[in-house]
Amino acid sequence: MSRKINIAIDGFSSCGKSTLAKAVAKELNYIYIDTGAMYRAMTLFALQQKLIKAESIDREKLGDLLDKVFITFKYNTDLKRTETYLNGTKVENEIRSMQVSKYVSLIAAEPQVRRKLVRLQQRMAESKGVVMDGRDIGTVVLPDAELKFFMTADPEVRAKRRYNELKEKGTETTFEEVRENIRHRDDLDSNRTHDPLRRADDAIALDNTDLTIDEQFIFVMNHAHKLVHATAK
C-alpha cells in the first residue's frame, strides 16, 4: 500500500535543487513546484512595471498591484517540462535572465510578496503528492511536510555549474558575474528578516559538492520509499 506525501527541498542558489526535485517528482508521479520561479515571475512583473529603481522598490505601488499578478504553471507536453506563466504569458525564459536574477532576492525579501506566494504554494500542496523546492519550504510553507531536505554545495562548484548552464543556453555572462550573483543571493537569502533560508530542525542535510545527480536521486528516493510505502497508521 502506498500513501501520498509532500517533499520539501530547500537550499542555497544553484545547488541543483530543481534537477533533483524534478527527477523525484517524475519517479513518484508527483507534481513539481518551483517556488523560485514564482519569485522570479514576481520580479519580472516589478521590472516590467518599473517598480525597481537603483536597488530599491516602490513598495506602495507594488502592494497596490499585487492583486493583479497571476502566476501559474502549465506542462508543455512537447518539451516535457513545466513552464511558468505571468498573467497568461509564458515567461519561462525571461525569468531566468541575469537581470531577473540580479533583483529577485530584493523582491523575495518583501513581506507582502512572501505572504501572497506562500499562501499560493500552500494551496498547491493541499492534496499532497507535491515535491516543492525553495528556501523556506520546510520551515514556513510546508512545516508538516513528511520529508524535508536541505541542500548545500561548495560555492565555487555551484558557480561553475550555473555558469556552464547559462553558457549552454547562450546567455552572455562571465564566471565572475555568476559567482558574485550567487554570493550576493546567498547573503541576502540567509540574512533577510522574513523567512530567511535556514535548515528546518527535521530536514535531512544533503551536501552534493562531490555527488553525481544519480547519487543524490538514490539518496532521496531511499528516504521517500520508506515513507511512501509505509503502512498507513
Ligand code: DC
Ligand atoms: O531557486 P531560485 O534561484 O530560482 O530562486 C530565486 C530567488 O527566489 C532566490 O534568490 C531566493 C528566492 N526564493 C525565496 O526567497 N523563497 C523561495 N521559497 C524560493 C526562492
